[in-house]
Amino acid sequence: MPVSIRDVAQRAGVSVGTVSNVLNRPGEVSAESVQRVSQAIDDLGYVRNDAARKLRAGISTTVGFVVLDGQNPFYNDVVRGAEDEASSHGIAILYGNTDEDPSREKVYLDLFREQQVRGLLLAPFGDVLRQLRRLRSAGIATVLVDRFSADGEFSSVSVDSIAGGRLAVEHLIETGRRRIAFVGGPFELRQMNDRLAGARAAAENAAVHVDLEVVATTSMTVEEGVAAGARILARPRRDWPDALFAANDLIALGLLQSLVSGGRMLVPDEIAIIGFDDTIFAAAAAVPLSSIRQPSRMIGRTALRIVLEEAADPDSIPRQTVFPPELVVRRSTTG
Structure with missing residues (x-):
């Protein structure tokens, strides 16, 4: 069985609340308690489940990214840029490849809506406007990638x-x-x-x-x-x-x-x-x-930053970011 916070508390001879304070607010705990809890964590090999903790708080630590061609190295670089940016925010990227298949695209969009990801980055193939509106109604921010949003309803990051x-x-x-x-x-x-x-x-x-x-x-x-x-x-x-x-x-x-x-x-x-x-x-x-x-990696980084900003402020105005080609x-x- 995985080591729990209660196991750590029992090993250190302190309360569960003290262990929680050591993990989250160590400045409020005595140096002796910090040392005892830290030693118990090392002895037991305890690993805190940040994903579960944030999920209980109602904050997802994942962003979905759906591309239309996973074999295209351009999209691989865009995803890499998004991953680089995501790591600095403690966010993980869940990746899906539609392979230019509208039915697969729908499956991924429905899946990420059900999973309540914090946001979604999408390089679309088919007509996905209805599903994007459903995502927005579910509180999931969406940014189009490699596609200019002509009507301005959703934010987008693309090249001219x-x-x-x-x-x-x-x-x-x-x-x-x-x-x-x-x-x-x-x-x-x-x-x-x-x-x-x-x-x-x-x-x-x-x-x-x-x-x-x-x-x-x-x-x-x-x-x-x-x-x-x-x-x-x-x-x-x-x-x-x-x-x-x-x-x-x-x-x-x-x-x-x-x-x-x-x-x-x-x-x-x-x-x-x-x-x-x-x-x-x-x-x-x-x-x-x-x-x-x-600028493939910059496209990914920019899209990730925008989707996190819109997840934090659902009333933000959609923006269209267009990079010049070279x-x-x-x-x-x-x-």
């Missing part, structure tokens, strides 16, 4: 994806590319539409004529990038684009793998590739990958 798409295509145009393909999806995601909108704005506003096409993917994975590359290679050479803007780094790495394998296309001599996120794998690719950087140029676009 439209500006990121514009940066990517402007860079490709500056390097002399004129036949550009945006490779990404699914377009149920707001991020995909925003990045494509930025790409189109850059192409339309260019001083030269630029053709911009869309090569759709069903998910944001390396495998989808490989498949998209195969479809491009199957075209007559005269119909190949001379640049690819991938909606994230995983798709870009799949494209790179497909196009470079066997020397079928030279990157960037025949075709340039730029990704989005600037994950750890971008710089380590066989041809180091240009990318649009998101162009990172490597060999995949400049040689």
Whole structure:
């Protein structure tokens, strides 16, 4: 059986109240009692159950974090940032991956509502507005991550994806590319539409004529990038684009793998590739990958701070935090 506070009191020869004071208010206890209780704790191996103590007080020590793609290193970095911030507040992160499945997303949101977490961070895939309102009614603060809350009903922390798409295509145009393909999806995601909108704005506003096409993917994975590359290679050479803007780094790495394998296309001599996120794998690719950087860990830290503030003050006004993207140029676009 676990050692209890009563066991410690009996071993030290003091009351349960004295043990509680040593643990929580040692300044109110004599030095002799502190020494006796501390020795009993060491002898018995007692570990205080802070989680249970705070739960009895009605204060959860956990925050839920639900992401739409647990295999994407961008989201891993965002979660890591939230965990780093959470640790300084004595908070633990409970993590769920929906794998772009609305039914799994609903299960996690219902679970965290039932568990009465202190707050929830959510990188959503489906339409979750009704569930978010139910969470709020249950007293659970919610912050959207990697998704701008256009109506301002909930706080959000994101990067300006439209500006990121514009940066990517402007860079490709500056390097002399004129036949550009945006490779990404699914377009149920707001991020995909925003990045494509930025790409189109850059192409339309260019001083030269630029053709911009869309090569759709069903998910944001390396495998989808490989498949998209195969479809491009199957075209007559005269119909190949001379640049690819991938909606994230995983798709870009799949494209790179497909196009470079066997020397079928030279990157960037025949075709340039730029990704989005600037994950750890971008710089380590066989041809180091240009990318649009998101401050992933800062996104996680900021979201965690906001959700704790809103949990402490339910009447706080939702805020939209939008970080600027950054162009990172490597060999995949400049040689």
